Amino acid sequence: MDTAEELAELLRVLSNPVRLKILALCLEERSSKEIREILGLSKPLFISHMKKLLNSGLISCKVKRLDGKAVKYYKTVNFEICCSTEILKDILEEIYL
Template sequence: MSKNREAGVESAPDDPDAEARLRALSSPLRLRVLRLCAFEPRTNKELAELLGLNPGTMLHHVRTLVQTGFLAAEPARAGAQGAREVPYRATGASWRAPLPERSRVLVEVFLQQIESVDPKDLHTAWLGLKLTDEHRDEFERRLHELLVEFKEREADADGETYSVFTAFHPDLNPPSGRDGGT
């Protein structure tokens, strides 16, 4: 058994279910579907329209997410033309699930999602820190605790939806003086 540090989940390297979950979350499109279904159940047709895809293509992605436990079907309902529609809601299982090349997939999803955001509504910050291992661990722990706290809160019924993206990484640009530069 191997332990995935980020997910805190044990899985055998040859576990086909774990492999299927990893493949399901390797698609930026599927991660966007999960976000769209986080607070409101959506049908395959609604998802296809929101993401500009063919409904057949979307159905493949929806089925993959359902089969791996990341989406759950809600009771069927009658659509606008009386056709049977099945809305899907994200289960929240992706929150702690391991993602292959997690950071790169999430960065790609983030960039796709902000393409249509008005620049005045995009608030970003970039901070360089110089930390001991102890303080780095504290920073990561406290940031994670804050994210978990807000994730586990009941959604504000009258609230707006927002996305939060953070990236914490070693700074590969040497600080002044370290490489003899200014």
């Protein structure tokens, strides 16, 4: 059961082109470096977007050791988030609770 606030927050995470592209790239597991290079993102910017995706559970992270270095790999979780007139009915009830 979604409140308007919860649904809005999830949609907000998805409502950014950079994050959508990160999610698309991570349909297959990818390293930070790959993602950053393909999308041309600075390190702090990449991390900031990634935090939002991780917090919302849309992406998962795995650490692998390569040459003694801890390298992070990301993979988009299987999801389907819909906003429809059907779902608005729940929000309507919430207004009158």
